[in-house]
Amino acid sequence: MMTTSETETQEPRLFRIGEVAERAGVSCRTLRYYEELGLLAPAEYSTGGARRYAEQDVARLLRIRELQELLGFDLGEIKVVLGAEDQRAGLRSEYLGGADVGRRREILAEAVEINERLRALVAAKQRRLEEMTRDLDDNAERYATRARELAGEDPGAERAGS
Amino acid sequence: MMTTSETETQEPRLFRIGEVAERAGVSCRTLRYYEELGLLAPAEYSTGGARRYAEQDVARLLRIRELQELLGFDLGEIKVVLGAEDQRAGLRSEYLGGADVGRRREILAEAVEINERLRALVAAKQRRLEEMTRDLDDNAERYATRARELAGEDPGAERAGS
DNA sequence: CCCAGACTTAACGTTCACGTAAACTGTGGC
DNA sequence: GCCACAGTTTACGTGAACGTTAAGTCTGGG
Numbered sequence: 001m002m003t004t005s006e007t008e009t010q011e012p013r014l015f016r017i018g019e020v021a022e023r024a025g026v027s028c029r030t031l032r033y034y035e036e037l038g039l040l041a042p043a044e045y046s047t048g049g050a051r052r053y054a055e056q057d058v059a060r061l062l063r064i065r066e067l068q069e070l071l072g073f074d075l076g077e078i079k080v081v082l083g084a085e086d087q088r089a090g091l092r093s094e095y096l097g098g099a100d101v102g103r104r105r106e107i108l109a110e111a112v113e114i115n116e117r118l119r120a121l122v123a124a125k126q127r128r129l130e131e132m133t134r135d136l137d138d139n140a141e142r143y144a145t146r147a148r149e150l151a152g153e154d155p156g157a158e159r160a161g162s
Numbered sequence: 163m164m165t166t167s168e169t170e171t172q173e174p175r176l177f178r179i180g181e182v183a184e185r186a187g188v189s190c191r192t193l194r195y196y197e198e199l200g201l202l203a204p205a206e207y208s209t210g211g212a213r214r215y216a217e218q219d220v221a222r223l224l225r226i227r228e229l230q231e232l233l234g235f236d237l238g239e240i241k242v243v244l245g246a247e248d249q250r251a252g253l254r255s256e257y258l259g260g261a262d263v264g265r266r267r268e269i270l271a272e273a274v275e276i277n278e279r280l281r282a283l284v285a286a287k288q289r290r291l292e293e294m295t296r297d298l299d300d301n302a303e304r305y306a307t308r309a310r311e312l313a314g315e316d317p318g319a320e321r322a323g324s
Numbered sequence: 325c326c327c328a329g330a331c332t333t334a335a336c337g338t339t340c341a342c343g344t345a346a347a348c349t350g351t352g353g354c
Numbered sequence: 355g356c357c358a359c360a361g362t363t364t365a366c367g368t369g370a371a372c373g374t375t376a377a378g379t380c381t382g383g384g
Contacts, residue, residue, distance in 0.1 A: 115298060129232065132284055
């Protein structure tokens with residue numbers, strides 16, 4: 001059994017930098033740059049030194065882009081946020097590994113705090129966007145009214161309504 | 163009557179660049195830069211050449227910042243959006259001035275289009291933010307569960323729960 | 325009239341987030 | 355083994371959005 005090759009818990013497919021870049025709509029340069037910043041490292045390297053990314057790395061890349069474009073974070077801030085998420089993953093390992101309870105509490109507390117700060121920030125942004133939406137809709141309505149007025153006038157007419 | 167000075171339809175107070183900058187939380191350099199880009203010009207200049215901003219200019223500045231920080235537009239895109247709003251104001255004048263109907267329709271159509279594009283963009287952003295909010299809340303819940311598990315263990319205990 | 329403090333222009337500097345070129349190496353299908 | 359194509363490092367370049375002097379001018383209270 002096992003159609004692919006051996007037993008080995010099904011080797012997860014790895015991607016070359018070009019594939020990842022295209023899938024995420026970024027350049028290879030961007031991926032290397034993120035690695036340079038310590039933001040995103042490939043799962044492994046080929047013997048020749050070529051980067052090999054796992055599916056999970058792609059997810060992380062998309063997350064980076066989301067934080068960047070959606071929330072307007074710079075790459076430094078993103079590193080902090082992702083750091084917290086990494087710690088959360090670390091917590092899970094420590095947890096399963098049976099680390100001391102104090103340490104676990106500590107990591108958890110920090111993760112919670114970052115999560116809450118992010119939550120508040122997103123909420124604030126949502127409120128401002130809702131306000132903007134209302135304004136835009138008000139505009140749209142004014143435009144519609146204006147358009148009806150214009151439609152009422154024959155092309156060539158001179159007077160203007162109140 | 164008229165406690166301030168003369169009759170004169172109540173001269174609207176003007177602000178110096180430093181005041182405006184502080185009120186909006188930007189630097190004077192930023193204001194001059196925006197003017198250089200044709201984004202924001204002061205209502206008038208003193209005889210000596212000092213910029214004098216009206217309240218309306220401050221509003222425009224805040225709008226610029228909003229488009230920049232909330233929607234992530236660059237200053238070029240913002241110029242386009244504000245251009246449409248200027249045209250909307252222009253439409254009003256042309257309207258009251260009795261310009262030809264064709265021209266009015268034209269301006270109105272463009273304003274409507276920009277408004278709709280902006281509306282769609284904001285809506286898209288809102289949807290993505292909602293999704294992010296859900297994710298964050300899910301995280302928060304997981305954290306809470308984890309915290310309850312931790313609370314159940316006495317400090318010093320060794321076993322880990324499932 | 326004086327003078328501190330706010331303003332002016334002009335011009336060069338800086339940070340971020342990559343883009344781009346050069347010179348070289350690895351990968352894999354025939 | 356060949357060869358095209360994809361990848362590598364190193365390093366300088368770039369556009370956006372300002373920051374930062376420098377050197378001089380304006381403003382307004384005493």
